[in-house]
Amino acid sequence: MSVGLEHYLTVSILLFGLGLLGVILRRSLILMFMSLELMLNAANLALVAFSRYNNHLDGQVMVFFIITVAAAEVAVGLALLVALYRRRQTTHADDVTSMKL
């Protein structure tokens, strides 16, 4: 059976599930962040596959924007983590339950 759109979508769904599992289970903020990146990449794979089989370039343009926004998001998120660590000496989700520093 030759590889088609369904195969790519299945890989994308499984990767998304792994990322979701990481966000739910791991309590270290940095690992939750990495799992978020995994979920974004899974969505990108689905978009590129749809784009190829739909014969339309808009999906790839979307992925281009997603990658750019993800880079900006990582920069700000990691800066927040550094600021949090400087104040609280922790990066665990369980220790960050109040909004007041």
Next chain:
Amino acid sequence: MTDLLFYIFAAMALASGFLVVANPLSRNPVTSAMFLVLTIVSLAGLFVLLHAYFLAAIQILVYAGAVMVLFLFVIMLLDLKEEERQRIKLGALISGVVAVVGLGFVLVQTVWATKPGQGAQPLLEGETVALGRALFNFEGMSPRYLLPFELVGLLLLVAMVGAMVLSKKEVK
């Protein structure tokens, strides 16, 4: 041949993705970051199989190059030693696995029952020239992606300034 490559890249992406989330041997965040790099590289391989050459190059340059270096910088800067103390709670484990397996089951069943790719021919070539035309060309009289492109540039500038303001030492 491409089918074999698809299975190799897909297995690599899924296996290293699993090792990012739940590595049985090591709780070190640096190991997770390295496996995330491996996942990203195998996804770039899948992009090449889908003929999205420009995005594959961008994936390597931006994700494996810039983003992961940032991650490693922060992990080593923060010196996370207390990683060993974390235990996964049983309630969280059960509810998380049930939710994720349920969601994945529903989605995979939907995809394989409806077969959205049936009869579709994989025709699109995503080279740099085609993608550049799609981004910058006027279609009719409307510049379709020109405004979002400029806005994303502005967003990157804002993110850069914001990251500096957030992470600089407070001067009293």
